[in-house]
Amino acid sequence: MLKQRTLSTLTKAVGVGLHSGRRVELTLRPAPPDTGIVFRRIDLPVPVDIPVNALSVSDTRLASTLSAQGVRVITVEHLMSACCGLGIDNLYIDINAEEVPILDGSAASFVFLLQSAGIALQAAPKRFIRVLKEVRVEHGVGQQLKWASLSPHHGFKLSFQIDFAHPAVDSTGQAVEFDMGQNSYVREIARARTFGFTRDVESMRSNGLALGGGLDNAIVMDDYKVLNAEGLRYDDEFVKHKILDAMGDLYILGKPLLAAYSAFRSGHELNNRLLRALIDEPSAFEVVTFDDESKAPQGLAQLAPAW
């Protein structure tokens, strides 16, 4: 039987929130089978649990925000991406502020934390959401068009195209495909950092956002070039970060997908609309388990190797 996964032991991280600039502590703890991933705001007089599911997404303007009982946790997507990449089904995430720390701007630090704690198999079947027919969402027309889709696939793969008219982005790949069955999330996707432009950072700061952002947790560009002295981690780091974000946004569904995701200029908002479109269409998916591990798709059955 292909089993659910949690952590072997708890692990902690300290960092700052990208938007709030506030120091935050995170404790990742093992959780029983069929718990899913649950954020717990432990800084409140009475701790509040925020379960990760598509309907708990309450804001997607700059990051994916989850809410429950009037309490929120923001910028969850990079941590969710690491959980997706490593196939973590059950996890408690205790957090003492409302924003997940940005760490190095990628999912690499979360992958390292999860792998250091160790991944434990649990005595319950891993449940996947298998997409049975295409679901597609789009926004805008002409030059403003964005879209995202899920279609049937025995495995999980993503293809993403961006369209940034910027010399530094244009000189790198604007499209990438990532297949969990053939490629390594840890090596090829997890290290891709978020990115931003100096002109946007200034206007965001004046609105009290991106207060924790800087060259140590983002690729920062002026109108012509990348300003980080060390350059890029991957030749096509920008579009790979969009794959990283999409994996995190889609993992908010609450179960891993068996599907092919395709997207053109998508983002957190469209990714969440895609999940809601899927769950609104009961004939478009089914929940499956694998009694025989050898029937499970490649890359989803095996534990991700360490670095």
Ligand SMILES: [Zn+2]
């Ligand atoms: Zn991101």
